[in-house]
Amino acid sequence: MLRRDFRAGELTLLGIALLIAVASLTSVGFFTERVQQALKRDATQLLGGDLLVSGDAPLPKAWQQEAQRMGLRATNTLTFSSMVSTDDVAQLSAVKFVEPQYPLRGSLKIADRMGGEAREAGRIPPPGEAWVEERLLSALDVKPGDLVSLGKIKLRVGALITFESDRGNGFFNFIPRIMVNAADLASTGLIQEGSRVRYRMQIAADGSGADARKLVDRFEAWVKPQLGGGQQLESIDNARPEVRGNLERIQHFLSLAAMLSVVLAAVAIGLCARRYLQRHLDGCAAMRCFGARRSQLLGLFLTEFAMFGLAVAAIGCVVGFGVQAGIAALAGSLIKADLPLPGMLPVLHGLVVGVALVVGFVAPQLLHMTRVPPVHVLRREWGGPEASTLSAWSAGAIVLLGLFLWVAGDIKLGAWVAAGFAGACLVFALLARAGLSLLAMARHRDGGMRATWGLRYGLAAMHRRLSASIVQSVALGLGLMAMLLLGLVSSDLLRGWQHSLRPDAPNQFVLNIQSEQREPLQAFFREHHLPELELLPMIRGRLVELRGKVVVAEDYKEDRARNLADREFNLSYSSVMQEGNKIVAGQWHGDAPQSGSVFSMEEGVGKTLGIKLGDSVVFDIGGQRVAGTVGSIRKLDWDSMRVNFFFTAAPGVLEAMPTSWITSFLLPPGRGADINALVAAFPNLTVIDVGAVIAQVQDLTSKLVRVVQFVFAFALIAGAVVLLSALRATHDERMHELAVLRTLGARNPQLRAAMLSEFVVLGVLSAILATIGAVATGYVLAIKVFDISYDPDWLALSGYVLMAIIGVVVCGWLGVRGLLQRTVVDGLRSVA
Structure with missing residues (x-):
């Protein structure tokens, strides 16, 4: 029966919808598990030791001495931002001073030249030498062996840093890195009042066994009560909290995208299951006539769908694994780590999701179908699927809620997401219902619409199939809204933020100015005709x-x-x-x-x-x-x-x-040489080009958006599947209607106009819903989150609405154009 149904196309759309749901969820699951495994695997490397003590003020020397007394190794690093310059160029850089033995865990790799072979450093830069990233070489236009200025001293570029396992995240990932021996710190004169410095002490034991871990735990227990404000401990249990925080944000975005795909796919599965019920009532009634018990029929159909669900879910897991490779590639610049292969947990999740969707949206229909009386083969008086609609969708809603709570991993987050989707569906459904009612009223009035037979009949057909029309509009509206939010609205918000910046707004910040430098600095600005x-x-x-x-x-x-x-x-x-x-x-x-x-x-x-x-x-x-x-x-x-x-x-x-x-x-355009002169005259100052920082933040944001859009493509595909499923759900009814109309004298051009009118109305309605939802969300984000004004690009929105309408019409027409080629007899026999 499974083979026959599949060959007949009864399960095609249902399988596609199930595949989308499983693939979207497993792709997110595979990706996040790979990153979590990498964090767990490389925890000590990310820390640079077995334990990390950090603070925004110098850490007590007694802590390092106590660690060494316990038999542990300890070394210190300092990180802050400062200007690195040559005679011609200055560049804001992330400066890292390191002591001997760095890193205690992990790896530091260098190369002798750009494009050269990387090797383990096995040491730190000697005094008077600096190791830099390739980006800094390019920015300063220097090569290994040249001199660069850092504060009050000049350092020779000795090597290129190619890999640094304990590199932090956040702002220091944006700007180029320079690494210097801690012995050169005092002579640079960079640490002044008001300097923002992060001090880190790396602790490690010799070996990696249980005894070594006990030594680390002993020191952790000793130092923890002594921690003050701004000081914290990081261990392998909470390694790299900023990476975990960014991962959680990405995972939440991806989970939301995946859950939207599941919602749309679930609607498609429900519609397909309803059509399956309609088309198999005769077969069930015939089997009941030959003595089949209800339990036998239920077992037969449940076995078929269980086999089908597991098979499709397995394929979805394979597709999800391929998709996560694309996500990992897009996020490669955000998560600089060699990701291990994922485990089997996402596969288990995918299989459970597949079975849950089948049980939640198909089983209620099957329970009703197996109650069909044998007399149905002679008389079509049984209630059919309408009686099962409420129970089927209620069971599906409960399954969806459970999936939301499970996938989100947080009851509060899952509940808010479920409530948000439910609220959006309810509002969209009410708007769609109101719109269809208004159109139904308009078609009865005298005027041009009454003279247009195709439009009038198309509206009548939509109103007759009101539930299916509302479901189509809501599903398409959600899918189109998601893409609109990621596309046009995000661009509008970014444009609004950029326009909120005044033309005379400062674009340079100068920090670490000492009291005795105030007058000389003012004189420098007057001399260079600066504000x-x-x-x-x-x-x-x-x-x-x-x-x-x-x-x-x-x-x-x-x-x-x-x-x-x-x-x-x-x-x-x-x-x-x-x-x-x-x-x-x-x-x-x-x-x-x-x-x-x-x-x-x-x-x-x-x-x-x-x-x-x-x-x-x-x-x-x-x-x-x-x-x-x-x-x-x-x-x-x-x-x-x-x-x-x-x-x-x-x-x-x-x-x-x-x-x-x-x-x-405000530094006027083309005055970069003045910044170089400023750094040369006051080497301890830190000059931050805000425009460059904003550009870097925008670049990071665009990468995150691309990652999320990659997963949101599932939602777009799911929206198209919902449309096709809804059209297929009324396929037999539509074929019978067309046959009756042709019997009464309707010609193909009239029927074609009626169906196209129906699809145009559906496209307009869903596009309007999507636009309302996206613009409303944009206003909320602008006011409540970004605190900016929001001015939508109405011309672009109009173009998007037009494209959405055309897409719906084309997709709908491709699904039903074959009905016009069927004979009248075929149409009448479809319900005979």
Whole structure:
């Protein structure tokens, strides 16, 4: 029976829909498992040791001494951003100072020249030498053996870094890397007040057995109670949390794309199962006449679909494995690791999904089908599939909800996703129902529409098959909306963000300015005819108390709140409120004497950390504590690209604290030589080209979008399968209707016009639903997430609507054009 049904085409669309669902989910599963296995396999290499202690201030020497006393090896690294230059060019770089024995675990590979063979370094750069990445060589236009300037010293380029197993992620992945011996750190003069430096101590035991692990665990237990603010431990259990965080974000996006494919595929499976029921009622009734029991029929059909579901799911797993290779290739620049082959868990997931979809959407139909009475072979009075519709779709919805919760791996996330899809389907269904009702009313009115027989009959057919028309519109609307969001709306949001940047917005930031450099720096800018600088004081401090309670990062649930609670803030002081700031609560302190220490707080950080107007706060600044109250709350214009601070103190609060200065300015085009001269005159300064950083962030975002779009292609295919399934679900009914109309004198051109009108209306309706949903989502993202204005490109949207309508019409017509070639007798016999 399986072979016969497959040969007859009864299971083709159902199989395609099931294949799409399994392939989309397993491709995501294969990819994420490969990355997770790589993280687990290379955990110690990612850390550079068996344990990593990091902080934003120098780590106590006693910790390294204690580790060595316990029989462990220890070495230190420092990372920060700074300018590397030649006489002609300056480039912002990620600087890494390393000590002997680095890395304790993992690998460091170098080459002698660009394109040269990579080899294990087996050492670190000697004093006076620097190892750089190829990108830095290209940016500075130098070659091995040339000199580059770093701070106050010149270093000879000794080798090219080709691989660094413990390289961090985030901003330091954007900019070129330079590695220097820690013995050269003091002579560079780069570590100044206000410098943002990350200190890391790598710990490793000799060997890798249980005894070695016990030594590491012993040191971890000893050092953990001594950790202070901004200090943390990373071990093989939580190796590279920033990589895991990025992986989780990518996985969530991919899971959402895969789940959308599953939703659309499930709708297609349900429609195919309904048609299967209709076409096999006669066979079931005949078998009942020959004595077949209901349990026999149910076992027969369940066995057929179980075999079919497992076979298709297995093929889907193979397709998913091939697709994940494409995902891994697209994400290769984001996850720089040699990914191992995945295990069998995604295969198990795929098989379970295949069986679950079959059971959820086919079994309820089969249960109803096997109840067909034997008399059905003589009389067509039995209720048929309509009686099973509610139970079938209810069972399918329960299965889908279970799959959502399981695939998401998080009950809250899965529940929100399920609720979001259900809400979108409900809104789309209501809009589709309203639209079809309005069109049905319009066709009864006098006028041009009444004179157009094809359009009038097409609307009547859609209204007669109202449920199928709504399902088609909703499914196509969801699929088209997903593609529209990834395409046009994302471009509109990016354009809106770019347009929010003022033409006179600064594009260069200068950090690490020391107090004695302020006047010479102003003189340099005047000499080079650059804008007058607004130098602002910057003091680094950590929030340690709020409303009299110690601030502990673990007390916050959100990642952003934990990060803010565990980091040092850039504080400032001023009597004049900066441009782009607006008081939304309280009163700006000004320069009037205050009864106590007063801070003005940025609105967003207050919402994240739960700080309100009038709350008491205590900051730790280089071991000194400064207490105060929140006297005002400011809303900042971050798009101004000017220097802004989360907390700005009133005069007399922070002036005695260790201070560096920061500024931003607009560098006119073609003035890059002035930056090179600035770095040469003030080698300790860090100059950040914001335009270049934004371009790098946009490049990373575009890569992530391509990865997600790759998986969202399944949703587009699933949408087309839904359309074909819906058309096939009414295929026999449509053939009978056409036969009746031809018997009554309708000609092929009239019938063709009627069907094309129906598809045009369906395309218009689904495209309008997709546009409404995408634009509404775009507005929500713009206002709630990006805090920008959203101005859709209506011309592009109109073009997209037109393309969607044409696609629906063409796809629908290809599915039914053969009906016009059938004879009247064939059509009448289809329900005989």
